[in-house]
Amino acid sequence: MIKLENVTKRYGSFVAVDNVSLTIPAGGIFAFLGVNGAGKTTTIRMMTGILQPSSGSISVGGFDLSEAPLEAKSIIGYVPDRPNLYPKLTGREFLYFVCDLHRMNHRHAERRIDEVLEEYSLERWQDELIESYSHGMKQRLATCAALVHDPRVLIVDEPMVGLDPHGAKHLKESLKAYAQSGLTVFLSTHSLNVAEELADHLAIINRGSILAVGTLEDIRNLTGRQDEDLEHMFLELTAGSQEH
Amino acid sequence: MRLIPLLMRPTILGAKNRICSGGCRSLKEATGALVSIGMISAMYLTTRAALNGSADLIHSGALNPFAPLSLLLTSLFCMVSLSSAVAAIGSLFLSRDLDLLLSSPLSLGRFLFGRCCDVALSTSWMVCVFGLPSLVAFGQFFGCGVSFFLAAPVLCLVCILVAVMLGVFGALVFGTLVPPQRGRGVLLALFMLSLLFFFVSLNSPAVSHRLLTTSFSANAALLDSASQLWSPGFFWASAILDLREGKFAHAGAILAASCALVAALWVAARSLASRFYASAYARLRNEGESLKLNSRGSQAVSRRVFGWIRADRRALVTKEYKVFARDLTHTIQLSMLLAVCFIYLYNFRALEAPATAAEDVQTMWHLLLLIVNVALSFLVIVCICSRFVFPSISLEGTSFWILQSAPVSMRNVLRAKVLSWFLPMSIIAAVIFMSGAMAIGADELLVLASCACGVILAYGLVGLGVGLGALFAHFEWEYSSQVTTNVGSFLYMALSLLFLAVNLVPIILMFGAYSLVPGLIPHESSPLIILGSGLLLLAAVNYSCVAASLSVGSRSLKAR
Numbered sequence: 001m002i003k004l005e006n007v008t009k010r011y012g013s014f015v016a017v018d019n020v021s022l023t024i025p026a027g028g029i030f031a032f033l034g035v036n037g038a039g040k041t042t043t044i045r046m047m048t049g050i051l052q053p054s055s056g057s058i059s060v061g062g063f064d065l066s067e068a069p070l071e072a073k074s075i076i077g078y079v080p081d082r083p084n085l086y087p088k089l090t091g092r093e094f095l096y097f098v099c100d101l102h103r104m105n106h107r108h109a110e111r112r113i114d115e116v117l118e119e120y121s122l123e124r125w126q127d128e129l130i131e132s133y134s135h136g137m138k139q140r141l142a143t144c145a146a147l148v149h150d151p152r153v154l155i156v157d158e159p160m161v162g163l164d165p166h167g168a169k170h171l172k173e174s175l176k177a178y179a180q181s182g183l184t185v186f187l188s189t190h191s192l193n194v195a196e197e198l199a200d201h202l203a204i205i206n207r208g209s210i211l212a213v214g215t216l217e218d219i220r221n222l223t224g225r226q227d228e229d230l231e232h233m234f235l236e237l238t239a240g241s242q243e244h
Numbered sequence: 245m246r247l248i249p250l251l252m253r254p255t256i257l258g259a260k261n262r263i264c265s266g267g268c269r270s271l272k273e274a275t276g277a278l279v280s281i282g283m284i285s286a287m288y289l290t291t292r293a294a295l296n297g298s299a300d301l302i303h304s305g306a307l308n309p310f311a312p313l314s315l316l317l318t319s320l321f322c323m324v325s326l327s328s329a330v331a332a333i334g335s336l337f338l339s340r341d342l343d344l345l346l347s348s349p350l351s352l353g354r355f356l357f358g359r360c361c362d363v364a365l366s367t368s369w370m371v372c373v374f375g376l377p378s379l380v381a382f383g384q385f386f387g388c389g390v391s392f393f394l395a396a397p398v399l400c401l402v403c404i405l406v407a408v409m410l411g412v413f414g415a416l417v418f419g420t421l422v423p424p425q426r427g428r429g430v431l432l433a434l435f436m437l438s439l440l441f442f443f444v445s446l447n448s449p450a451v452s453h454r455l456l457t458t459s460f461s462a463n464a465a466l467l468d469s470a471s472q473l474w475s476p477g478f479f480w481a482s483a484i485l486d487l488r489e490g491k492f493a494h495a496g497a498i499l500a501a502s503c504a505l506v507a508a509l510w511v512a513a514r515s516l517a518s519r520f521y522a523s524a525y526a527r528l529r530n531e532g533e534s535l536k537l538n539s540r541g542s543q544a545v546s547r548r549v550f551g552w553i554r555a556d557r558r559a560l561v562t563k564e565y566k567v568f569a570r571d572l573t574h575t576i577q578l579s580m581l582l583a584v585c586f587i588y589l590y591n592f593r594a595l596e597a598p599a600t601a602a603e604d605v606q607t608m609w610h611l612l613l614l615i616v617n618v619a620l621s622f623l624v625i626v627c628i629c630s631r632f633v634f635p636s637i638s639l640e641g642t643s644f645w646i647l648q649s650a651p652v653s654m655r656n657v658l659r660a661k662v663l664s665w666f667l668p669m670s671i672i673a674a675v676i677f678m679s680g681a682m683a684i685g686a687d688e689l690l691v692l693a694s695c696a697c698g699v700i701l702a703y704g705l706v707g708l709g710v711g712l713g714a715l716f717a718h719f720e721w722e723y724s725s726q727v728t729t730n731v732g733s734f735l736y737m738a739l740s741l742l743f744l745a746v747n748l749v750p751i752i753l754m755f756g757a758y759s760l761v762p763g764l765i766p767h768e769s770s771p772l773i774i775l776g777s778g779l780l781l782l783a784a785v786n787y788s789c790v791a792a793s794l795s796v797g798s799r800s801l802k803a804r
Contacts, residue, residue: 050648052803074651084642086563088570092539093563100559101650106547127536129570145646 001026001153001184002047007056009042009208016042018208019056024186024201026152029179031199032188035238039208040188041081044157047186048078061152074102077146081158081188083138087131091122091141094130095148102149109148116144119174135162143171147178154178155186160194172198196230206238252361276731279738284377286741291381310481313382317400317477317484320375321407326580327367327725328411329418334573334723335359336412336521337419337528341722346525356517360510364408366726373734375400383488392487395495399487402502403480409509416513419528420520435579542566553663556652560660564636573725574632581628585676610684611759617680618697618751619744625673625698625705626740633665633709634736635727637717637801644719654714654798661710662703662790669706673698690758693775697782701747704786708743711793712736715800747785754778 002024009017017039024030034040045051047058049069058065063072085094092113099109117123120140130138139162146154156175160168175198179185189195195202196216203213212219216230223233295302295309302309336359345355379400383392422430483498546562553561568574637658640647647657677698681691716732727733757774 048649050645070651070653073649076649078649080645082642084645086567086643086646088567089563090537090539093537093542093566096539096543097559097563098646098650100555100562101652103555127539129535129537132535 001061002030002186003059004043004047005057007043007046007053007058009039009046009051010054015208017046017053020205020208020210021056022203022210022213024184026184027179027182028200029175029185029187029198030201030203031195032186032203032205033190033192033195033234034188034205035190038205038238040190040205041157042208043205044078044155044186044188048076048155049073074149075152077149077151077154079139079142079146079154079156079159081161083135083142083162085130085138085141085145088129090127090129091133091144092117092126094141095145098145098148104149112148112150113144116148120144120170136164136167139163140167151183153184153186155188157188158190159187160189160191192229192231192234202230204234204237211237252358252365255362255365276735279735280373280731283734283738284373287374288377288381291378292385295381295385309382309386310485313484314477314481316375316378317403317480319477320371320400321403321476324367324371324404324407325411325414328363328408329414330411330573330576330580330725331363331367331723332359332412332415333419333576334725335363336415337525338573339723342525352518352521353514356514360408360412360513363412364405367408367411368404371404372400379484382484386488388488389490391490391492392484395487395492395499396484399480399483399495399499399502402499402506403477405506406502406509407476409506409513413509413513413516416516416521416524420516420524423527431575431579435582556650557656557660557663560647560652560657561664564661564664567639568632571724573723577631577725581631584627585624585672607759610686611755613684614681614686614690614694614755615748615752617684617694618677618701619748621673621676621680621698622701622705622740622744622747624676625669625702626737626744628672629665629669629705629709629740630733630737631728633661633669633706634713634733635724636661636665636710637713637797638719638721638727639724641719641721654801655794657801658710658714658794658798661713662707662794665706665710666703669702670699673702677701689771689775690755693754693758693779696779697751700779700782700786704743704747704789705740707786707790708739708793709736711790711795711797712739714794714797717801717804743789746789747782750778750781750785754782 002022004020004022007017007020008015020039020043032040032043042051046053047060047065049065049072052066060072061075063069063075065072086097089097095113095116096109099106099113104112114123117126120143122137122140122144125133125137130141133141139159143156143159146156154175159171159175163171172194175185175187179200187195187198199216201213201215202219204211204219212222214222219230219233220228223236225233225236376397379396380393383396418430479498480502483495486492486495486498542562546558550558550561647654674695678691678695681694686694712732712735716730716735718727718730718732721727754775754777757778758771
């Protein structure tokens with residue numbers, strides 16, 4: 001469903017993402033792990049078409065992001081790590097805006113908006129300006145916006161940041177349900193317990209390069225620690241990254 | 245570093261880091277610097293040319309240099325006061341870093357001083373670029389000595405400081421006294437009151453007599469109205485003229501009085517802030533929490549009104565209008581700019597041709613006025629566009645990722661911005677251009693042609709503003725009015741003047757041919773053919789400019 005081939009992103013002489021290649025199968029949850037500054041968000045921003053890679057290619061659902069960006073973006077739902085939304089729109093107006101950008105039929109849009117607002121418990125605040133929302137509410141609204149147009153791929157960057165325990169539990173259950181219904185979920189996080197609990201496949205990125213890809217079992221085999229949990233394996237693989 | 249006010253350090257260090265990291269070597273920055281130098285030179289040369297051209301009138305005593313100087317200072321004073329009031333509302337009440345600053349152990353005095361410096365820096369540099377070259381030209385024309393060139397900039401600086409402090413004080417009074425929910429209503433009422441004030445004061449027997457004098461040389465009556473005691477530029481202009489004549493005592497007294505005024509405004513602002521700022525800030529921050537809007541209703545209205553646009557563009561256009569209407573700083577700026585439009589129209593009607601002049605003189609006079617009307621109306625539209633159209637891309641701010649990740653091309657985003665702003669700007673332009681033409685007694689065809697010119701030029705200016713706004717997009721701002729005072733905004737205004745020069749060629753050809761050729765080629769449809777071809781040529785020039793501008797802008801946004 002998502003394919004990254006030799007993707008590199010440079011900022012001047014600094015290489016943020018270095019020759020990354022990944023193939024993410026359709027359906028299921030793919031967790032993308034890394035320490036702060038490892039290159040997770042840069043990779044995600046390239047996958048959503050916000051940044052252009054310095055070299056390499058990315059395709060989503062068979063659409064190359066450099067050749068058919070609009071087709072690729074139309075099947076992606078993206079929840080960023082910082083939910084910067086339009087503060088002077090109401091929650092519902094923002095969802096109308098997203099539906100119109102995706103050129104959805106207005107009856108279908110109305111129905112989907114009602115569904116996502118109910119699912120994320122935002123009906124009560126739907127007519128209030130986003131500037132009055134708490135961080136968690138903005139995060140939930142950003143998730144609603146990512147889902148409202150029925151995407152085939154959901155890309156979520158640090159989804160648990162700012163959510164209360166109820167919100168976090170609800171999101172985890174929802175992500176599982178979406179994956180079961182056939183949606184491909186790409187989840188970037190440094191919460192190892194979340195990744196361990198949810199992911200079917202994992203990738204660990206460090207200093208812009210992929211260190212390991214596969215199922216939890218594959219990573220155990222790679223590190224040779226059959227009985228260890230993900231946290232120990234992650235710390236071993238990324239050892240030394242905090243010194244720089 | 246100790247000498248720099250604490251709150252100015254992020255700005256100063258940011259600029260220093262940008263220069264040290266090679267930012268100023270980029271093509272955009274270099275272009276900006278070149279255009280700035282060009283503008284400074286142009287302002288100097290234009291003032292010199294104007295003074296040289298009026299040398300006979302000045303030396304014979306028919307035109308007192310006090311009047312244009314007073315008008316220049318009054319204009320600068322008004323521009324800085326209005327910009328400062330808008331910037332101060334943003335800086336004191338809406339800025340994103342306020343939570344951080346107000347939770348830190350920073351005294352109110354240091355906070356207010358830092359904010360005043362921030363406002364002064366952001367609102368006055370552009371005025372200095374426009375004003376100081378004119379002052380230098382003035383001094384050279386009159387052969388003033390070194391003391392003039394040393395003391396006059398100090399006087400101008402104090403004039404700017406008074407304007408800044410007045411703006412800051414006004415913003416504090418507004419934020420303190422006006423409940424946030426009533427902000428727009430109060431602004432509207434203030435706007436209507438100021439219109440009434442202008443009507444009454446300009447229609448008073450003393451002023452209207454000067455304004456409605458119909459001889460050409462007496463049209464400087466407009467200048468005279470700025471040289472009255474009530475005009476803010478009166479005292480500083482007289483001090484500068486005293487410096488020219490070597491009367492330092494009088495100039496020194498005015499300088500001391502101005503400094504005392506700055507100090508008094510500072511004390512007043514500080515005591516107002518110490519009593520009311522905390523509660524006013526809390527009230528304004530909570531404004532959004534009490535609002536409940538009819539989202540379904542507004543979407544239905546949007547579908548009905550903009551049903552003819554495809555859905556993605558309609559979404560962008562509707563969003564633009566909603567965000568604009570709900571932002572308090574936009575309302576303030578719009579009120580001020582509409583007042584500028586009104587003052588322009590009111591003043592322009594004074595420029596009537598003398599009824600007793602010969603027919604060919606009347607024709608040439610009308611032709612000249614038509615072209616002057618186009619040029620001045622164009623400048624009024626540039627002022628409005630530089631405040632609203634140019635920053636429209638930057639105002640997406642940190643929410644820009646929504647458009648970047650949406651299935652909409654950047655070119656379409658820019659086209660939607662052009663559409664959003666072309667609709668209101670074309671109406672304003674049509675009204676100003678048409679009213680100006682009607683005020684000088686142009687015939688119906690010329691009034692219609694002026695109106696069409698206004699609409700076409702508005703399209704060109706909006707396209708240029710959106711394209712340049714995308715090229716110089718700056719998404720990381722602390723408060724929205726910061727965007728209008730950056731280098732890109734200055735470049736937009738400078739390029740607009742160049743754009744005006746390019747557009748004036750077909751306009752002069754069209755109006756000139758219409759006024760002069762029909763007598764030579766007696767054919768019924770010749771006026772229509774002349775105006776039609778002129779407008780087509782003008783449309784082609786503007787369309788090409790917009791296409792090029794949007795292409796550059798969208799490429800720049802894609803490459804981010």
